[in-house]
Amino acid sequence: MATQLGDKIRELRTKQNLLLRQVASKLDVDTSIISKMERGERPIKKEQIAILADILKADKEVLYTLWLADQVMDVIKDEPLADEALKSVSKKIKKRK
Amino acid sequence: MATQLGDKIRELRTKQNLLLRQVASKLDVDTSIISKMERGERPIKKEQIAILADILKADKEVLYTLWLADQVMDVIKDEPLADEALKSVSKKIKKRK
DNA sequence: ATTGTCTTGACAAATATTGGCAAATATAAC
């Protein structure tokens, strides 16, 4: 249930002594949403990542990669054939520009 | 838009001279649905894969891996950071039993 | 017991997904 991006955000936020409320207002959502996002209970929107990176002074690409990895993980978790499928996908995307 | 699994199914079906209608009745859906599934216009349900493998005398695991790869591809297509994210996921799933 | 922070669950509204139908189009045989 936990996500890599959620964990990272919570880590960054607490290290900087920011409250959920403060992040919430910048993201323009209820605090409960941030709480859930950090714990992987609600999905984080793609467009919110850049804003989060700003607030938390983090690298956008790093956060974005975590987000993407979470999306993929969501698809392949509990799938016995995940490894083979991932290999096939990797091969395929290397052929694109 | 096209999918690996859809392409494979069409290939198998036509090679065996089966009509959409015949596959449709076994899957218990309208022929238009199969048509769309083969062309990647409608998602194929996980539970339908085993049935399709039976009808088309194909290996379940092969079809299932194609399906999974399609799911992953759907997430990472058009994503510049896909490669990095995939690597991270691969690492992570190798650590599980 | 009051205050401040975070979490949880429930709810309706908005959004997305679904399968089926019927019309349109293609394909093949004659």
Add this chain to the structure above:
DNA sequence: GTTATATTTGCCAATATTTGTCAAGACAAT
């Protein structure tokens, strides 16, 4: 050409999922 059959396409309503909001609960610190 015409007919017969196969496939595709667009649209619809039913269903399912996702969404944000809210109120109430838990937990600490004082």
